[in-house]
Amino acid sequence: MILQIENLSFTYHSKDTETKAVDDMNFSVNEGEFLGIVGPSGCGKTTILNLLAGIETPSSGRILLRGEPLSSKGNEIALMPQRDQLFEWRTIEKNVFLGLEILKKNTPENKAYGRELLEKYGLKDFLKKHPSELSGGMRQRVALIRTLVTAPSVLLLDEPFSALDFQTRLNVCDDVHSIIKQEKKTALLVSHDINESISLCDRIIVLSARPAKIKADVKVDLDKSLTPLQRRESPRFSKYFEEIWRLLEVRK
């Protein structure tokens, strides 16, 4: 077990009211697992993400990484945001070095590792280019490499394909899946897209409406050697879809 979430709760405060976004949540993630979190919109997915990424501090409960509480420094859990969020004024390689610079780890070896990843995943000719010169799919690949280069233990994917058109989306989904598998990373995908979650994940946690609680923990038993696109064609795929759809539909 690489990640353990214990009794996690979080409450938002505003002038008029307080809102419980996450209520006593418990789950764990195994090493090398691809875990999906789906839930109805506004259920507190983003909050869970912010808590895991260390942007927010839990109201109560703990997040343990390999048995240790998350530290306030370091980038053990790295976020790949919705839309690529590449910085237009930086070249592609400089975008990849961003996390290294922030963590003060921009040593020649780490930079070389970044370049190596870019070259390995077909971006060799774009090192000195700016993000606007790349296609949406390539940009998403750069964003993924930016999260990989700091060598985190867990990747957090926040609806990483939501800004892409459908066709690009399927291709990038395959891309991201194969890169994560090749780099042997543990990944957590937060999404409202059921199809995407089933095609990518080994296990899916279904959340209730706010405050988010775990409603079901569905193990996705599809052939792991298939690409996400191929998995979509598998006969069991639609069964999983129906199951999760039903779980999400019953709101009360």
Add this chain to the structure above:
Amino acid sequence: MTEEHKKYIKKRKVRKCVIVGLQAGILLLFIGAWELVAYLKIVDPFIISSPSRIVKIIGELYRGSNLFPHIFATLYETVLGFLLSTVMGTVIAIILWWSPVIKDVAEPYLITLNALPKIALGPIIIIWVGAGKASIVTMAVLICIVITIISVLTGFLSVDKEKIMLLKSMKATKMQIFAKLVFPANLPTIISVLKINVGLSWVGTIMGEYLVSREGIGYLIVYGSQVFQLDLVMASTVILCLLAALMYGGVALLEKFIAKKF
């Protein structure tokens, strides 16, 4: 190159020629009509002056070694006011971005200062700062600085929240968020503020010179109108036009240079 593309290129060239031609034509027509109206005494040239009189008086100023000292006096005040207000305004905007508490405290004061016609402060400035160059530069700074603070701060605050989240997830400090994201993302904003400030610092300087000065273009204008020498007033205005255009051109060049680096 295809025939069609050649046609397209030619069409573009023709369009550009027409525009430059019209621009030059309007200027020449204006100068010609002005000269003619003055020459034929349709309107008294004592009131409206004339292009030839303007050239003559600029020549006289030059021969009396009065031209460049006046130009440099005004240019010095304007450039100093421009630089001071841009730098100070940006620094204050950074402080306000840094501390939301200071920002909220400062807000009503900024709004009031922004709405206040700064010329009203002229007499106070003269008494406090003294009747001299310092007053003029203060005037220019006062006019530019509030709008600089507001524009730059608005730029800082409108940086994409998701990008800030990304940096926070990397455990970036506030300093890093500023240096790696907020400032570079706002260089274009700062450049556009520079463009506004070029115009405003001229307003401030000339207004300052109207109030207190013994030299400068603004002084020449006021002096010319007091002794009813419209030739001098018009000549100074023409020089002012040229200087302001030149300075704006400089900033536009800087913008191009930075845009290339981006």
